[in-house]
Amino acid sequence: MSLTREDVTYVANLARLEFSDDEVTALADQLGAVLDYAQTLSELDTKEVKATEHVLQLKNVFREDVVKPCLTNEQALANAPDSEAGCFKVPRVME
Amino acid sequence: MEYEIVIGMEIHVELGTQTKIFCACPTEFGAEENTHTCPVCLGMPGVLPVLNEKVVEYATRTGLALNCEIAHYSKMDRKNYFYPDLPKAYQTSQFDLPICTGGVVEIDVDGVTKEIGITRIHIEEDAGKLLHESSEGTLVDVNRCGVPLVEIVTEPDMRSAEEAKIFAEKVRNILEYTGVSDCKMQEGSMRFDVNLSMREKGSLVLGTRTEMKNLNSFRALVRAVHYESKRQILELKKGHRIIQETRKWDDTKGTSSALRSKEEAHDYRYFPEPDLVPIIIEEDYIAKIKANLPELPEAKKRRYIKEYKLPEYDAGVLTATGILATFFEDAVAVYNEPKQISNWLMVEIPPLLKEKELAMENISITPVQLVELLKLVKNNTISGTSGKEVLKVMFDTGKNPGDIVKEQGLAQMSDTVELEAIIEKIVAANPKSVEDIGSGSDKAYGFLTGQVMKATKGQANPQVANEIIRAVVAKHLG
Structure with missing residues (x-):
């Protein structure tokens, strides 16, 4: 199996996700199977193939540096669970 | 044991574009909180960022001014971390293919020229601002979110606070000249992070470094380097090892404290930004910008x-x-x-x-x-x-x-007749001075000149006055 329980816990921690022991085992199995399957690709010889940095055959999509109207403060905060003094309010950030 | 400071820097510079890096919101400093936002910079689901062409131009200009190679091919990446100043929970930045690499800046240190290597320059978006005014929470202002930045990363080539300061000033000077940024430190347009480690003088191995974040004045930069180098020497002398960590400088207290340990929390899981396409810069584009460099x-x-x-x-x-x-x-x-x-x-x-x-x-x-x-x-x-x-x-x-x-009425008195009358009076009133001059002491001339200046409230032309004094004294000495 390519994915350990430690891998799952580590990634879960980075993503701020919490799992029970059973869930960690299940995820290690399931995600491991997915990764193992993707691993088949490495059987191909890709020495001559250029790395794909982007899947679209597009380049240099730019925008002119011209200001357009913004949202109002009320619109910006409309979906905020909590706000104060024109700002988004979030749980206190520990310094 | 004699220690040597090894310093590398990361300099964040806000580019002076009209609009943000991926949306058409203005970048102007000092607006009311959350009035320069749109669905893109607020990180709403389903929006598509589009790169500001001026950002590419200014970054290219920055790279050329700092003697870098401009990458023919570069791309944007996502740098993932959770912090409320970043609504998307990732910063759009550049990881392995930055827009500029391998530059050099020459600095003069005590009359000696020294080269500081530029590792890379990449483009990215600034984060929002956290205000800690609310008692039961933190307030977030998203205005600055998406303001374009270049991050200039140096080689660990500096050996003292003085060198770091001279280098930072030089970079500021160059960027101000090229017009890519107003470089206003008090508005946070230019911020320094310092990577610092100590090693035995003469050693070629780098010690473990710490990173000091967001120094926003040259003074803070110098003080932070002094403080951190002393702290590290003290730790090393006690036989402790330096922990690789991010530290925050408190300019009011003049001390720094550990922010987060890099060993555990430094996994940003960079991956290519699927919503932005590669940036291809052709030679003629670079040549055009080079030709227009001031x-x-x-x-x-x-x-x-x-x-x-x-x-x-x-x-x-x-x-x-x-x-x-x-x-x-x-x-x-x-x-x-x-x-x-x-x-x-x-x-x-x-x-x-x-x-x-x-x-x-x-x-x-x-x-x-x-x-x-x-x-x-x-x-x-x-x-x-x-x-x-x-x-x-x-x-x-x-x-x-x-x-x-x-x-x-400050015009000088060069009218000789008027001046002569005044000088005649002064010389007559100071026979002792005339006598001194007669016996070979020239010092008395100075005294007489002083008297003339006093009498004319400084309006006498000193040269003209001097000539007249000499003539009048000569006359008195017969």
């Missing part, structure tokens, strides 16, 4: 020495900021006395600016006004001392020097 400080300094015959010191001071250099050039264009202009700009103007807590960009007099004043001094209409007084009044009132001289 004269950079180093070249300007050399030209001042050659063209205006200025001492190297003067040329260095005058080209230290683009604004001062422009002022000088505007003045010299209408008045071909470079050294006189330089003297006044270097010696007389700075204390007046300091007294009023002004920067050169807010100076209340024009180059033409300064020139008018210098002409009055040069042709002896007023003395140098009066000139300084007039300059002060010009600073306060913005009036023309000619008018000030008239109003205050």
Whole structure:
């Protein structure tokens, strides 16, 4: 199996996700199977193939540096669970 | 054991574009909280960022000014971390293919030229601002979110706080010249992170480093380097090992404290940004930007020495900021006395600016006004001392020097008849001085000149007065 329980816990921690022991085992199995399957690709010889940095055959999509109207403060905060003094309010950030 | 400081820097510079890096919101500083936002910079689901073409242009210009290679192919990546100043929970930045690589900046340290390597320059978006004003929470202002930045990363080539400061000032100077940023430190347009480690002097191995974040003045930079190097030496002497960590500098307290340990939390899981396509920069684009680069400080300094015959010191001071250099050039264009202009700009103007807590960009007099004043001094209409007084009044009132001289009756007395009468009286009243001169002591001339200046309230032309004094004394000595 390519994915350990430690891998799952580590990634879960980075993503701020919490799992029970059973869930960690299940995820290690399931995600491991997915990764193992993707691993088949490495059987191909890709020495001559250029790395794909982007899947679209597009380049240099730019925008002119011209200001357009913004949202109002009320619109910006409309979906905020909590706000104060024109700002988004979030749980206190520990310094 | 003797220790050596090893410093590398990361400099974040806000680019002076009109709009943000991926949306059309303005970048202007100081707006009401959360009034410069749109679905893109608020990180709403389903929105598509589009890169601002000016960001590519300014980053290319920055790279060329710092002698970098401009990448033919570069791309954007997502840097993932959770912090409420980042609504998307990732920062759009560049990881393995930055827009510029491998530059160099020359600095002068005590008359010795030293090269500081530039590892890379990449483009990215700034984060929002956290305000800790609310008692039960943290307030977030998203205005700054998406303001374009270049991050300039150096090699660990600096060996002292002084070198770090000189380098930072040099970079600021160059960027200000190239016009890619206003470089206003007090508005956070330029911020320094310092990577610092200590090692035994002469060793080639790097020690474990710490990273000091967000130093936003040259003074803070110097103090933070002093503090951190002392702290590390103390730890090493105690036999402790340095922990690789991010530290936060508190400029008020003059101390730093650990923010987060890099060993555990440094996994940003960079991956290519699927919503933005690659940036391809062709040679002719680079050539065009290169051709339009303004004269950079180093070249300007050399030209001042050659063209205006200025001492190297003067040329260095005058080209230290683009604004001062422009002022000088505007003045010299209408008045071909470079050294006189330089003297006044270097010696007389700075204390007046300091007294009023002004920067050169807010100076209340024009180059033409300064020139008018210098002409009055040069042709002896007023003395140098009066000139300084007039300059002060010009600073306060913005009036023309000619008018000030008239109003205050500062014009020098070069009228010999009038002066002769005054000097005749003074010499007659000081027979002791005449006697001293007669017996070979020239010191008394100084005393007599002083008396004349006092009697004329400093309006006597010193040279003319001197000649008359000598003539009158000679007459008295018979």
